[in-house]
Amino acid sequence: MSWLHMLVPSASQLAQMPAQLLIGLINGSFYAMLSLGLAVIFGLLNIVNFSHGAQYMMGAFVAYTLLNVLGVGYWPSLLLVPILVGIVGMLIERIFLRWIYRLDPLYGLLLTFGLTLIIEGLFRQGFNSSGVPYGMPPEFRGGINLGFIFLPYYRAWVIVASIIVCLGVWFLIERTRLGAYLRAATENPALVQAFGINVPRLITLTYGFGVALAAFAGVMAAPMQNVSPLMGSNIIIVVFAVVVIGGMGSILGSIVSGFLLGLVEGLTKVFYPEAASTAIFAIMAIVLLLKPAGLFGKAR
């Protein structure tokens, strides 16, 4: 009987719609930020970065460590953590990933999956599995009553920050000279190198940048979620579905589908909560059947 809820919304469900859509948008912000990094890495390096969730988790834990060991607060962490974790990413690229660019992308997927298991294991060893607390920064305590929802200031900030980051990255890659180099370097590395551009360095920086985006999302998540070694695994599969729906490697596609799927998930949580974690995969299956390259992807 419960599936009937999907067809006939009750009055209280309708009354909750605006609030739930807003919540969906907030969750969509995270999907967008995370799938963006994946799209940058896949689009420019052809690596399916399975360790993206682990790098997101690292972002949250580095912010926790900075706060509790060095007393570095939330704001400096927003800048510092992506840099630190980005450097770790660049080391990973130099040590492991650069050997496999000529191979099938499957190797990259397997390699980064293995790295995920190792990274998660190390954090579990260091911090235990149930997680550590990261308090809400004092300036974000409280919220604003919009009539249909009490919106915590922090969640409002999440949406704003996510939109700024997404648009910034899109602009950087699609509209600037640096972005043009990057795209050219992936199309034809030899030619771009001939123009005097250091392509391997460009690629290292790109991977580091994609990882930094994951770490940024991790810092953003820390005050509102349990900071635990498993937090990446809990979200990464959904993010992969988002990337596939948007079109592998499409920057715009990952942003749009990130927000869109957040909204869809938000609605599912009202009308048929049991299906909330599956709805996105049903959509993925439909999109793959109708448009195998994804909504914004180009067929390769």
Next chain:
Amino acid sequence: MKIKALMATAVGIGLAVAFAPNGVFAQSNDGPVKIGVLSDMSGLYADLGGPGSVEAAKMAIEDIGGKVLGKPVEIVTGDHQNKPDVGANITRQWFDVDKVDAITDVPNSGVALAVNEVGREKNKIMLFSGPAASDLTGEKCSPTTAHWTYDTYALANGTGAAVVKSGGNTWFFLTADYAFGAALERDTTNVVKANGGTVVGSVRTPLNAPDFSSFLLQAQASKAKIIGLANAGGDTINSIKQASEFGITSSGQKLAGLLVFITDVNSIGLQTAQGLQLTEAFYWDQTDETRAFSKKFLERVKHQPSMVQAGVYSAVRHYLKAVEAVGSKDSAKVMAKMRETPINDFMTKNGKLREDGRVVRDMYLFEVKAPKDSKAPWDYYKQIQTIPGEQAFRPMDQGGCPLVKKG
């Protein structure tokens, strides 16, 4: 093509994870008593059970001298990964190939219910400390199963009753969408109704959801005075953290954490968790005996024991003593001896193993301290009430266990 191949591989990896080697290391030789610690070794329940439970079992073996029936007691460990099929497979292998005599811990009610059936079929002893579902001693009870530490009925009876009595008479549940959540919601609903309260609604939430705000808003819209959290581990932590963020707790609605472990309180932090009432069978800082055990445990595991880990110690010790007393590993004889002997250890005073498999013990209602009242690491709880065992647990004739003779 590439994308399809990638998707195929992604699915393949998923399957590989599901069936990955589960860390079972066992030796197969006849004779010695062999105990299997089946737990969640790396997932969301690993801190409250997991490697700490293994250590607790080892401590119990050491404390009875390391030997039973003249031979050193052996221990094997397995990771059920919170998957009932994985747990049942390990259990079968342990019983059929590795000659394991008894299995302990098993946090996650879904896994425990599956494993319980294997134990029934093979006539082997189950010493459950980790799982919560009271069905294990209700309709699903088994002659060789002991449910040691706590259950959903006792949790509901402790926290649920206390909350209703202090005026929280309308409830909305956030329920983890599996066997445990359903059992906890059912048992708490009964307690709420029995005390004159009403339940206005509930929502089933997927396990390990990172965001509960959507469900919390539904709870808020219900106007219930109490939001009952029928979930555990990371789900409870995220619910409490986000309820505080969304101003739900400051706008008059109250949270009732129905299953909160000390490891969860540690993760939430006292700032957010203060004032929360919860029911446990054990807290490290209760008596000299609990402190002595916890000190030894802390040295080995680096955090204070949860009630689940303390319960593993208690169960393994009682079991080994019964084996020694009857001079045999025969499941029926050992169970009879365990039922006949009162349970007395650092966490149990005159506990009793009933016919339906329930261990009746005192439970305690605690309140989480405010940060200013916490004087030392892990100084988290203030004890409010002792709930005598006979009151805490479901009377044997109400559980529907077929083993219990009517009359």
